[in-house]
Amino acid sequence: MPVPIEIIILGSGSAIPTLERKHPAILIKYEGDYMLFDCGECAQLGLQKAGISPMKIKRVFITHWHADHFAGLIPLIETLHMLGRKKMLEIYAPEAERFVETILELSYWSFGFKIKPIDVSIEEEQKIVKEKKYEIFSLPVVHSVPAVGYIFQEKDHWKIIPSKIKKLGIPEDKIQLLKEKGKIKIDGKIIEISEVARKIEGRRIVYSGDTLPVEKLFEKASNSVLIHDATFVEPVEGRAHSSFKEVCELAKKYKVKKLILTHISKRYKNHSELVKKAKKYFSKATVAKDGMKIIL
Amino acid sequence: MPVPIEIIILGSGSAIPTLERKHPAILIKYEGDYMLFDCGECAQLGLQKAGISPMKIKRVFITHWHADHFAGLIPLIETLHMLGRKKMLEIYAPEAERFVETILELSYWSFGFKIKPIDVSIEEEQKIVKEKKYEIFSLPVVHSVPAVGYIFQEKDHWKIIPSKIKKLGIPEDKIQLLKEKGKIKIDGKIIEISEVARKIEGRRIVYSGDTLPVEKLFEKASNSVLIHDATFVEPVEGRAHSSFKEVCELAKKYKVKKLILTHISKRYKNHSELVKKAKKYFSKATVAKDGMKIIL
Numbered sequence: 001m002p003v004p005i006e007i008i009i010l011g012s013g014s015a016i017p018t019l020e021r022k023h024p025a026i027l028i029k030y031e032g033d034y035m036l037f038d039c040g041e042c043a044q045l046g047l048q049k050a051g052i053s054p055m056k057i058k059r060v061f062i063t064h065w066h067a068d069h070f071a072g073l074i075p076l077i078e079t080l081h082m083l084g085r086k087k088m089l090e091i092y093a094p095e096a097e098r099f100v101e102t103i104l105e106l107s108y109w110s111f112g113f114k115i116k117p118i119d120v121s122i123e124e125e126q127k128i129v130k131e132k133k134y135e136i137f138s139l140p141v142v143h144s145v146p147a148v149g150y151i152f153q154e155k156d157h158w159k160i161i162p163s164k165i166k167k168l169g170i171p172e173d174k175i176q177l178l179k180e181k182g183k184i185k186i187d188g189k190i191i192e193i194s195e196v197a198r199k200i201e202g203r204r205i206v207y208s209g210d211t212l213p214v215e216k217l218f219e220k221a222s223n224s225v226l227i228h229d230a231t232f233v234e235p236v237e238g239r240a241h242s243s244f245k246e247v248c249e250l251a252k253k254y255k256v257k258k259l260i261l262t263h264i265s266k267r268y269k270n271h272s273e274l275v276k277k278a279k280k281y282f283s284k285a286t287v288a289k290d291g292m293k294i295i296l
Numbered sequence: 297m298p299v300p301i302e303i304i305i306l307g308s309g310s311a312i313p314t315l316e317r318k319h320p321a322i323l324i325k326y327e328g329d330y331m332l333f334d335c336g337e338c339a340q341l342g343l344q345k346a347g348i349s350p351m352k353i354k355r356v357f358i359t360h361w362h363a364d365h366f367a368g369l370i371p372l373i374e375t376l377h378m379l380g381r382k383k384m385l386e387i388y389a390p391e392a393e394r395f396v397e398t399i400l401e402l403s404y405w406s407f408g409f410k411i412k413p414i415d416v417s418i419e420e421e422q423k424i425v426k427e428k429k430y431e432i433f434s435l436p437v438v439h440s441v442p443a444v445g446y447i448f449q450e451k452d453h454w455k456i457i458p459s460k461i462k463k464l465g466i467p468e469d470k471i472q473l474l475k476e477k478g479k480i481k482i483d484g485k486i487i488e489i490s491e492v493a494r495k496i497e498g499r500r501i502v503y504s505g506d507t508l509p510v511e512k513l514f515e516k517a518s519n520s521v522l523i524h525d526a527t528f529v530e531p532v533e534g535r536a537h538s539s540f541k542e543v544c545e546l547a548k549k550y551k552v553k554k555l556i557l558t559h560i561s562k563r564y565k566n567h568s569e570l571v572k573k574a575k576k577y578f579s580k581a582t583v584a585k586d587g588m589k590i591i592l
Contacts, residue, residue, distance in 0.1 A: 015374055015375070015376050015378045016374075016375050016379070017340070017341060017371070017375075018344065019341060019344055019345065022341075023371065039373040040371070041338060041340075041341075041367075041368070042338050042341065044313070044337075045313060045315060045318075045337075048315055049315065064404075065404050066374070066403060066404060067370050067371050067374035067401050067403050068371065068374060070403070071337075071370045071371040071374070072337070074363050074367045074370070075313070075319065075336070075337040075363050075364065075367040077363070078311055078312075078363035078364060078367070079311070079312050079313075081340060082311045082312050083312070096501065099402065102398060102401045102402045103402065105398045106361070106395065106398045106399065106402065107361050107362060107363050108360075108362060108365070108440075108441040130330070144404075145404040152508055153304065202493070203422070204491055243573070
């Protein structure tokens with residue numbers, strides 16, 4: 001069984017929150033690592049509802065500096081202070097330094113942990129996090145202000161086939177080394193990992209933030225999970241957002257495995273109607289809901 | 297019947313909000329005027345629950361710049377922008393200019409209304425709003441950072457006794473003038489307002505914000521409504537907050553008419569237990585709850 005990856009939609013709404021759809025915020029949990037993508041108003045209450053302590057958040061990724069995507073950061077920092085956080089909090093965003101500095105001027109703060117802002121490029125795709133088992137990338141998108149999407153990429157890894165290990169007489173304590181190096185010498189003979197293990201392709205989650213449809217983002221989401229801005233059902237002229245129709249069509253073209261439409265305008269009241277519309281456009285689409293949990 | 301004054305507790309919690317007790321925010325409605333006292337995270341959702349459009353807010357009064365008292369301002373401004381507000385929004389606070397300026401640097405704002413910051417004194421009591429029928433005062437309190445409480449004061453006014461008006465033969469169209477001037481000359485004879493009307497004392501609401509007990513605030517709340525910081529049930533050493541015990545004792549001493557304890561720590565889970573404790577200390581005390589409405 002692969003490590004479960006949990007995605008929790010804390011907020012599925014857009015600029016004006018409603019009681020049903022709060023501001024954007026998405027939690028991704030990978031083993032012990034908790035990552036927050038956007039942090040709109042009430043994000044910390046979404047965490048409470050999901051039974052997750054905000055102290056567990058390791059990194060926050062902000063797509064752009066519109067209040068619905070960051071307004072929850074300030075009260076989240078206050079809560080972390082009150083809970084006695086010591087561990088550094090990393091905040092990734094376009095112009096993170098500038099805006100985090102402004103946040104730090106906005107209150108009589110007195111917290112005992114470091115906040116590290118990390119600027120991400122709005123020019124080109126960038127690898128911004130390198131962990132042992134996964135990486136995170138930012139990718140420029142097209143909105144009314146500088147904005148990026150984010151890609152969570154689990155690394156490909158090898159699943160050992162015990163019968164083959166046994167057959168080739170590889171000692172138990174050498175398996176980890178074999179996984180790390182890709183090959184190992186046993187009794188003068190080189191054994192490749194591919195001889196005794198099956199390659200497991202890493203899972204990928206793509207999150208768009210606010211954007212007009214950007215083909216490259218869909219390309220990245222091929223055979224993966226895509227969480228995408230779908231503020232409107234049909235395209236709306238002059239708004240730097242995407243629609244159900246556009247997103248579903250591109251997701252279909254690029255063979256997205258699972259599409260979650262989010263950042264839903266408050267004009268749409270009937271959730272199940274929206275789900276029906278999404279599925280009519282693309283059978284693998286669904287519509288985000290506050291508190292929705294997806295396990296990969 | 298006097299004009300009803302509505303008080304709605306949008307948030308009754310303290311620095312760490314819970315699903316039951318959100319950050320501090322109190323709405324006071326007087327005729328068509330909607331005033332917000334503190335604006336913690338989710339204040340706009342509290343307004344939605346109460347069925348009040350945020351567009352109606354005329355003035356915001358921030359007691360101090362700790363995130364639990366202002367974090368809702370940023371997303372509120374975003375919402376007002378999205379709803380197309382044109383009317384100026386006044387924000388009163390200690391150091392309002394400095395902090396509002398910082399808020400304006402914190403996002404890619406593009407709103408079409410003016411935000412006017414108004415500094416209030418942390419040295420002395422100050423009359424900050426003068427309306428036809430009411431006034432608002434700020435009063436310094438004692439917290440860990442510069443902080444004030446606010447006093448809503450309805451003006452005293454005269455209730456005409458129709459039988460006396462008739463008896464003295466005062467024409468209908470002179471009554472308004474009599475109310476405004478306090479006296480009027482009819483057929484060469486001066487008539488004082490007190491001869492034909494009953495004086496109605498203006499109602500008063502005192503809100504403390506975060507503070508240690510400040511005797512002057514209780515003095516102001518004599519025979520009035522007092523909404524007071526009561527983070528803890530018993531006093532807690534070294535914390536710049538008040539307790540049920542201290543607040544109730546002083547409220548009793550100064551003959552407060554109705555005491556609402558608020559800014560309740562998340563450590564207390566059982567609301568009805570808290571109410572019992574409050575009433576044991578002072579029979580006219582109660583404990584705030586999110587969504588609580590008080591009509592005077």
